Amino acid sequence: MHFVAxxxxxxxxxCVLALFEGVATGAADGYARMTDRPAATLLHCGPGLANxxxxxxxxxxxxxxxxxIVGDLPVSHRELGPPLTMDIESLARSVSNWTKTVTQAEDVxxxxxxAVQSARVGAGSISTLILPSDTCWGGDGRExxxxxxxxxxxxxRLAVAAIAKVLRSGEPVVLMLGNRALRRExxxxxxxxxxxxxxxxxxxxxxxxxxxxxxxxxxxxxxYGVAEALEALAGVKHVVLVGAAAPVSFFAYPGRPGxxxxxxxxxxxxxxxxxxxxxxxxxxxxxxxCDRAQRSRALNSDRPEPARGVPGPSTLGRSLAALLPxxxxxxxxxxxxxxxxxxxxxxxxxxxxxxxxxxxxxxxMPMATGAAIGAPGRRIVSLEADGSAxxxxxxxxxxxxxxxxxxxxxxxxxxxxxxxxxxxxxxxKAGATAKNMLDxxxxxxxxxxxxxxxxxxxxxxxxxxxxxxxxxxANSRKGPFLIExxxx
Amino acid sequence: MHFVAxxxxxxxxxCVLALFEGVATGAADGYARMTDRPAATLLHCGPGLANxxxxxxxxxxxxxxxxxIVGDLPVSHRELGPPLTMDIESLARSVSNWTKTVTQAEDVxxxxxxAVQSARVGAGSISTLILPSDTCWGGDGRExxxxxxxxxxxxxRLAVAAIAKVLRSGEPVVLMLGNRALRRExxxxxxxxxxxxxxxxxxxxxxxxxxxxxxxxxxxxxxYGVAEALEALAGVKHVVLVGAAAPVSFFAYPGRPGxxxxxxxxxxxxxxxxxxxxxxxxxxxxxxxCDRAQRSRALNSDRPEPARGVPGPSTLGRSLAALLPxxxxxxxxxxxxxxxxxxxxxxxxxxxxxxxxxxxxxxxMPMATGAAIGAPGRRIVSLEADGSAxxxxxxxxxxxxxxxxxxxxxxxxxxxxxxxxxxxxxxxKAGATAKNMLDxxxxxxxxxxxxxxxxxxxxxxxxxxxxxxxxxxANSRKGPFLIExxxx
Numbered sequence: 001m002h003f004v005a006x007x008x009x010x011x012x013x014x015c016v017l018a019l020f021e022g023v024a025t026g027a028a029d030g031y032a033r034m035t036d037r038p039a040a041t042l043l044h045c046g047p048g049l050a051n052x053x054x055x056x057x058x059x060x061x062x063x064x065x066x067x068x069i070v071g072d073l074p075v076s077h078r079e080l081g082p083p084l085t086m087d088i089e090s091l092a093r094s095v096s097n098w099t100k101t102v103t104q105a106e107d108v109x110x111x112x113x114x115a116v117q118s119a120r121v122g123a124g125s126i127s128t129l130i131l132p133s134d135t136c137w138g139g140d141g142r143e144x145x146x147x148x149x150x151x152x153x154x155x156x157r158l159a160v161a162a163i164a165k166v167l168r169s170g171e172p173v174v175l176m177l178g179n180r181a182l183r184r185e186x187x188x189x190x191x192x193x194x195x196x197x198x199x200x201x202x203x204x205x206x207x208x209x210x211x212x213x214x215x216x217x218x219x220x221x222x223x224y225g226v227a228e229a230l231e232a233l234a235g236v237k238h239v240v241l242v243g244a245a246a247p248v249s250f251f252a253y254p255g256r257p258g259x260x261x262x263x264x265x266x267x268x269x270x271x272x273x274x275x276x277x278x279x280x281x282x283x284x285x286x287x288x289x290c291d292r293a294q295r296s297r298a299l300n301s302d303r304p305e306p307a308r309g310v311p312g313p314s315t316l317g318r319s320l321a322a323l324l325p326x327x328x329x330x331x332x333x334x335x336x337x338x339x340x341x342x343x344x345x346x347x348x349x350x351x352x353x354x355x356x357x358x359x360x361x362x363x364x365m366p367m368a369t370g371a372a373i374g375a376p377g378r379r380i381v382s383l384e385a386d387g388s389a390x391x392x393x394x395x396x397x398x399x400x401x402x403x404x405x406x407x408x409x410x411x412x413x414x415x416x417x418x419x420x421x422x423x424x425x426x427x428x429k430a431g432a433t434a435k436n437m438l439d440x441x442x443x444x445x446x447x448x449x450x451x452x453x454x455x456x457x458x459x460x461x462x463x464x465x466x467x468x469x470x471x472x473x474a475n476s477r478k479g480p481f482l483i484e485x486x487x488x
Numbered sequence: 489m490h491f492v493a494x495x496x497x498x499x500x501x502x503c504v505l506a507l508f509e510g511v512a513t514g515a516a517d518g519y520a521r522m523t524d525r526p527a528a529t530l531l532h533c534g535p536g537l538a539n540x541x542x543x544x545x546x547x548x549x550x551x552x553x554x555x556x557i558v559g560d561l562p563v564s565h566r567e568l569g570p571p572l573t574m575d576i577e578s579l580a581r582s583v584s585n586w587t588k589t590v591t592q593a594e595d596v597x598x599x600x601x602x603a604v605q606s607a608r609v610g611a612g613s614i615s616t617l618i619l620p621s622d623t624c625w626g627g628d629g630r631e632x633x634x635x636x637x638x639x640x641x642x643x644x645r646l647a648v649a650a651i652a653k654v655l656r657s658g659e660p661v662v663l664m665l666g667n668r669a670l671r672r673e674x675x676x677x678x679x680x681x682x683x684x685x686x687x688x689x690x691x692x693x694x695x696x697x698x699x700x701x702x703x704x705x706x707x708x709x710x711x712y713g714v715a716e717a718l719e720a721l722a723g724v725k726h727v728v729l730v731g732a733a734a735p736v737s738f739f740a741y742p743g744r745p746g747x748x749x750x751x752x753x754x755x756x757x758x759x760x761x762x763x764x765x766x767x768x769x770x771x772x773x774x775x776x777x778c779d780r781a782q783r784s785r786a787l788n789s790d791r792p793e794p795a796r797g798v799p800g801p802s803t804l805g806r807s808l809a810a811l812l813p814x815x816x817x818x819x820x821x822x823x824x825x826x827x828x829x830x831x832x833x834x835x836x837x838x839x840x841x842x843x844x845x846x847x848x849x850x851x852x853m854p855m856a857t858g859a860a861i862g863a864p865g866r867r868i869v870s871l872e873a874d875g876s877a878x879x880x881x882x883x884x885x886x887x888x889x890x891x892x893x894x895x896x897x898x899x900x901x902x903x904x905x906x907x908x909x910x911x912x913x914x915x916x917k918a919g920a921t922a923k924n925m926l927d928x929x930x931x932x933x934x935x936x937x938x939x940x941x942x943x944x945x946x947x948x949x950x951x952x953x954x955x956x957x958x959x960x961x962a963n964s965r966k967g968p969f970l971i972e973x974x975x976x
Binding site: 001004013046053058090091134137206245358360393419426432442444445446448450455 | 564848920
């Protein structure tokens with residue numbers, strides 16, 4: 001409460017209210033992805049942290065900077081066991097790279113500076129600072145200036161030389177790009193390497209932020225499906241990691257491998273996510289003597305016409321390719337629609353593409369909310385499966401309150417389609433009860449009514465023609481809008 | 489997925505789908521409170537458990553039985569670090585009394601039986617069973633019969649004798665009743681003791697389930713406010729615990745005590761929550777030679793007329809006293825309205841009163857959902873503050889899907905009133921930013937639109953006259969209904 005009251009005493013604070021902690025933590029993730037700076041969340045005691053935990057997990061996996069402040073009971077009061085007593089440190093550590101509980105008011109300033117410093121190491125990480133409430137009244141605080149942020153780890157010149165040699169060998173090589181390796185400058189170096197050597201470029205299955213569109217290299221994602229991923233990497237002899245992890249499958253399946261690259265492929269690390277991926281790729285391109293002139297390939301110039309007819313993955317993908325506005329920030333929690341939407345939009349106007357990172361569902365709408373705050377003037381396009389939408393639906397209220405430029409497209413197929421696929425993939429047979437557990441069409445959810453209930457206008461559409469018109473109109477207005485797109 | 493598929497292979501499974509894990513865990517709590525039997529939740533990996541964690545904390549504090557099944561990745565796949573890798577055991581242990589990860593298919597049956605057995609010890613506790621997915625395909629399972637449930641701890645005859653002596657001393661005594669001590673039979677014994685000795689009866693501030701109404705002893709709750717609680721217990725020389733904890737304040741405040749009973753009062757335990765509270769109270773009444781005839785006091789016969797005019801805590805309390813239907817199950821997450829509503833309804837028709845237990849917000853609507861499943865034929869009255877309502881609003885969809893007899897009353901004051909009070913109580917001064925963080929009226933939430941979006945009909949009312957009519961009508965229909973009551 002003292003912390004809340006103090007918000008007025010420090011100029012320049014931008015305070016954004018969320019109706020549920022999962023919205024706040026997901027929004028902080030989205031903000032960090034667009035600014036490369038940490039947002040701070042303020043969470044209330046153990047339950048508040050617990051409610052935000054799933055999206056903190058996602059943010060940690062996405063390697064973004066974030067500082068969480070968790071208010072707690074004074075230590076002396078915790079000992080009495082009041083209702084809110086929880087093991088906050090254990091919860092915090094499960095999703096944080098840095099966790100500390102301050103117990104003296106005079107230490108808060110210095111430790112907070114250290115939390116921010118830690119969050120900004122490398123691409124970013126999660127700091128969680130636990131503040132028992134008596135640190136607000138147990139003495140005088142001391143201000144503390146910002147601490148220096150460590151520069152990203154330097155490029156390993158030996159790795160550069162070794163990987164250049166691999167690339168010159170003529171053997172099939174894949175560059176797996178993650179995190180900052182998927183930004184504009186890094187990608188231009190990666191493309192030069194690919195052009196010069198024939199190496200193929202892949203992003204991970206879930207990417208923090210990819211700079212994409214007609215003027216960018218068409219970097220494929222690792223397919224989510226095991227069969228498709230194995231096929232994509234068949235015959236590869238070398239996997240070179242640049243800010244990415246070696247590709248493994250999302251789930252495990254009976255009799256299927258977990259690693260998605262051939263058992264005889266060698267894995268090389270050019271740069272970890274905490275090193276400077278852009279510099280590493282530039283060094284590799286220099287080592288290989290790739291110059292700008294080698295970048296000959298015409299990039300994606302085949303922007304299609306918007307699709308007509310029945311909404312589905314490919315028609316929606318085509319309309320997105322045609323109609324995404326310049327500078328759009330796409331938040332992709334399209335689940336079973338994600339692959340087609342991503343693969344259809346290489347030729348769209350320049351945009352960024354963000355995906356929740358750790359498999360925790362419902363992060364899309366919160367992330368869209370924070371991305372809008374971090375990228376004012378750009379249109380946020382939040383592509384959201386209906387099942388996932390119901391996890392963080394409260395995000396719409398914050399979007400209305402802050403008048404954020406977010407177009408939410410709810411892909412309403414009225415079922416947990418991804419789980420139906422997974423059920424099939426593990427070879428399980430679903431009876432009536434199991435099928436019922438995967439059906440969210442009884443009753444149908446009216447997302448337009450839900451949105452209006454939170455101050456966001458919206459409309460339901462059933463054809464691509466309607467979608468195209470509404471999508472363009474939504475993207476050219478100020479503030480949020482929701483489109484419920486009925487799909488199969 | 490195999491677990492889901494298996495739901496059809498075992499007759500008698502009642503499977504209920506929730507759109508968010510916090511709804512599932514809160515519903516399991518509500519079910520357990522009405523049946524004294526554990527429900528099982530099925531949660532997906534670390535993020536699914538994380539999303540349900542806050543309400544598991546509440547359930548643990550309320551000492552209800554529950555079994556959670558958390559699906560996880562196979563151990564061999566976890567080692568590869570795919571996105572969903574989390575420290576599930578740490579999360580589970582933070583809210584569970586029993587946690588175990590099974591790794592062999594053949595062990596699942598026996599360990600699951602043990603999870604259920606553990607959940608049923610005493611009043612109840614939380615068991616969490618983690619099932620890596622390869623336990624579904626890594627060999628043949630073995631069925632295992634139910635294990636015997638330990639009887640509740642026996643009454644401590646020495647404690648009974650000592651406490652009887654205290655009660656005969658003439659010094660001021662309070663009986664603090666918790667959990668099963670607040671059910672009908674236990675309460676009748678407690679009232680006989682009170683009648684015979686002048687001891688006063690209190691429930692805790694948050695109670696698992698109180699049997700109340702015109703034919704029941706009017707047991708007060710410990711006030712939430714520290715000043716009111718200290719006043720209630722001023723001069724008390726003995727606090728006798730019966731399934732309750734010694735009263736401490738919910739939050740800590742500068743210069744205020746954490747314990748709510750006088751420093752010179754002695755605390756005696758008649759019965760822990762895991763002992764048989766009813767038998768302990770019966771033994772105490774017998775030791776004191778209280779007989780039925782001593783129960784002379786006329787109970788609550790002064791049922792009021794419904795209130796008219798402006799909705800507020802006292803008018804709403806009066807209308808609830810007048811109009812609660814026979815056998816109602818009240819779920820109270822009224823926050824700043826809770827005290828007045830509780831204190832006004834002693835004379836209502838016989839009903840049960842349930843309150844979330846651990847201070848985690850948003851558990852009311854989930855709990856109402858599960859209570860309805862556990863108490864078919866009874867009307868659930870879910871009294872819900874608007875700020876809390878937005879935590880578990882997805883509950884309405886499950887209520888519609890299962891056609892549950894729940895009347896939700898959203899108390900829409902469009903602010904976090906409790907936080908405004910807390911801000912004042914710690915002596916912090918709120919400026920414009922802080923006040924804005926406590927205001928949820930920009931934009932106003934239209935709960936009727938939200939409800940309709942999830943298949944629940946509803947209406948907004950602004951006067952007590954309107955409320956009275958709509959409340960009676962809602963309670964006499966089949967299935968769920970939502971009333972948004974605009975209040976100050």
